[in-house]
Amino acid sequence: MKEFFAEFSKDFTQSFIEADRWKLYLKGIGVTLEVTVLALLIGLVIGLFISVVRCLHDQNPSARRNPLLRILNGFCHIYTTVIRGTPMMVQLLIMYFVIFASSRNQIMVAVLAFGINSGAYISEIVRGGIMSVDRGQMEAGRSIGLNYLQTMRYIIIPQALKSVLPSLGNELITLLKETSIVTVIGLRDLTKAAMLIQGKTYQAFMPFIGIALIYLLLVLGLSFIMNRIERRLRVDER
């Protein structure tokens, strides 16, 4: 038993304390969170835009005659199909080695790749939310003279976002965990930190179990925040 603890504490010191290795993990957490949060913001903007375009197209027979809207809607269709139909890692590799081949700004590339990827998923989530808002809400908004986009902005989207918040939280958690594949473009996120340390110490247990726990804690933290937001937004329910 004593030997086990001695071994354990030796491994622990080697993997976390020696040569200030904990700093590497900390920096990794920073990168992971930075990519996750920025990608989510980009994803939200893209997702909202696409879902509104698609709903505008699907719900308004008169707007459908507008050629610009039809092109835009077609583009959105292709975008979601391609993004959802190809692996995230392949998208990341294309982004880094093909589209931004001349750039070494890995964080920017990772943020863009993940933002564009989650935008496709978020757009479908938000679209579902918009469709689930009672038709009468749109009619009431239009009946006082608001145009389609005003009604969306003030009435439909706030209600839609509230109802899809659990799904958005899910997307956020998935995003956080998926960012671990940024290691393939050499970005030093949390996973890369563990891999680097394993390469130095030849210890696999401590770094990998360690980051698994860290990921778990991060996810728990995010879930907690999402729950708080959800509860705060529930004021208009009885």
Next chain:
Amino acid sequence: MSAEKRVVIRTEGLEKAFRRIKALKGVDLTIKDGDVVVIIGPSGSGKSTFLRCLNRLEEPTGGKIFFNGEDITSRGSDINRHRQKMGMVFQHFNLFNNMTIMDNLILGPTKLLGLSKAEATERAQKLLDRVGLGDRGANYPSQLSGGQKQRIAIVRALCMEPEVMLFDEPTSALDPEMVGEVLEVMKDLAMNKTTMVVVTHEMGFAREVGERVIFMDDGQIMEEGTPQEIFDNPQCERLKSFLAKVL
């Protein structure tokens, strides 16, 4: 006489088809300033469709609608601008669930009429007091009863100071004991010379408050007259059988 009264809405051969089903088969109706027009008829007769066509929530497939003399079915007309002047009250209230009552009421006036928040709030508060819900401004729609919601919905439409109020079966979704409070508000509006078009199943209201009663069936106006003419001396067979069923 009614000759000097201004025409607010006039429809000419209004038609609406859903796929192959013709819901409206050419409806001509003139609504003048201060008129209280009540539309009755069996379900599926096209009365709600007709009302919803008036502010183009339903897009007519034929005929014309003139609002203040302007053809609002023409391509160039800005329907959003006209809707500001046509208040609508729905069967299912349709209050904005994400906003407090007060925010429901001031949304239109502040975003569309250019009122300041203070001005809009003052206007809304006066109307809220008038329908007896002056203390409900901070509540959310889910905290109100059906009758209260519908009174708020009426106030929301009134806050835009419309020239005509359209009521689409405003009491049909209410519990029986709440129908009275809503009809009371509508009666009050009618007394104050508000121009109203009311689709309803409340025959008592039609008889008491209506100035003109329209009987619709099969997408057409079958009979039109004063409440006395319609209810006490119906002419066409279908109106007779309809009244026999509902009265």
